[in-house]
Amino acid sequence: MNIHQFYDKGLAHASYAIISGGQLALIDPGRNPKPYLDFAASQHARISAIIETHPHADFVSSHVELYEMNEAPIYISGLVGAEYPHIPFDENDRIPLGNVQLQAIHTPGHSPDSISILLLDEAGRPHAVFTGDTLFVGDVGRPDLRENVGNIRAEARALAKQLYHTTRTKLMKLPHDVLVYPTHGPGSLCGKNIGNDLHSTIGREIRENYALQPMSEEAFINLILDQQPFVPNYFAYDVMLNKQGAGSFLAGIEAIPALTGPQEMEPHAIVVDGRPVEQFRSGHFPGSFNIPDGLRFETWLGSVINPDERFYLLADSADELGKLLEKAAKIGYERLIEATLITTGGSLQSIPFDLKHFSDHPGEYTIVDIRNRQESDSNPIFQQAIRIPLPELRERIHEIPTDKPIAVHCAGGYRSAIGSSILAAALPDIAVQDIGTNILDLERAN
Secondary structure, X not given: OEEEEEEEOOOOEEEEEEEEOOEEEEEOOOOOOHHHHHHHHHOOOEEEXXXXXXXXXXXXXXXXHHHHHHXXXXXXXXXXXXXXXXXXXXXXXXXXXXXEEEEEEEOOOOOOOOEXXXXXXXXXXXXEEEEEXXXXXXXXXXXXXXXXXXXXXXXXXXXXXHXXXXXXXXXHHOOOOOEEEEOEOOOOOOOOOOOOOOOEEHHHHHHHOHHHOOOOHHHHHHHHHXXXXXXXXXXXXXXXXXXXXXXXXXXXXXXXXXXXXXXXXXXXXXXXXXXXHHHHHHOEOOOEEEOOOOOOHHHHHHHHOOOOOOEEEEEOOHHHHHHHHHHHHHOOHHHHEEEEEEOOOOOEOOEOOOHHHHHHOHHHOEEEEOOOHHHHHHOOOOOOOEEOOHHHOHHHHHHOOOOOOEEEEOOOOHHHHHHHHHHHHHOOOOOEEEOOOHHHHHHHHO
């Protein structure tokens, strides 16, 4: 028996292969099927089962594509109402895999249709549990993502109540030495306090996980629902896409048209420029949003662009464009790309931030703080700042006065690059400046 973890840092997503007797089961695979196919070939194993713990909100799975390529059945809870060929996999159902077995545990809470997968060893003893988004290292899954989406709709408080009982009556009853393999690690928006380790044990989580400590049901509900991170625009879209089953990863990317020049773009269309900040500032096209390639490109693309909007995607080279396309496809956004363009940018330059003038005359600026609420509440850098979290910025631009130059800041410069480009696109007659990394010096000074 062998367990292999695949980890995508950009989405903090873990998926798994379990091998026994030449058979391989996949749990929660990501959008690109190639790593799983390559691994199976390297192990001389046959993919015989594909298991989804629930319809994921933060990434698109390759479960249907892998099924079509390998004819390996997909197992998922019957509660999902999946629209693709599948075998219902619910409480106490088992899948034989070589010399071991995989058993479903219904673990509602993050979603009403969540299951965890218990790996039983050759002797039938619990060895590991794959907890999906129900239990993480140091945290539990958030219960506020399925109020308005999915086959079963449930209010956050009702799901939090289910999560309380799931953790206490099912997962915490497993032997303490059972290994815990969650579907997400640190940085994921599917939890609020996920630890740095990518696996754990039931015993360690009972000892150290804040959500598994002794408390009443009501205390648990209030604790879990408090200060959850924002919900990106694409989450509900991905739940439904995973419920339907996404098409081919590469075919979807290859179907996107490539432009030969900016004159082919439709006027007033949404343009996502993925070039580095410095390149964007030195020359870009009017109306462009700068979402630089980085560790969380997928998250910010799906937070700024709504899943009912189409856009052009720009990069400075074929290699970089390929990376951005693959990242967009990981959240199902390749469907929204009107066309791509490799470019060195346009003639419009960003207004540079004047640190000395700002430091001497901060009152002459409208300061916009686009950090999330927890950040701005716990550490207000400028008391006079207008606080609008980046995911809400496009919808709340009307709240920003336009009688002064606008200076935008976040915590370190990445989000402010995005936010300042959004404001400059919407307010072309106003001087919009990105404080960028200067915020670190200004914060110390304040």
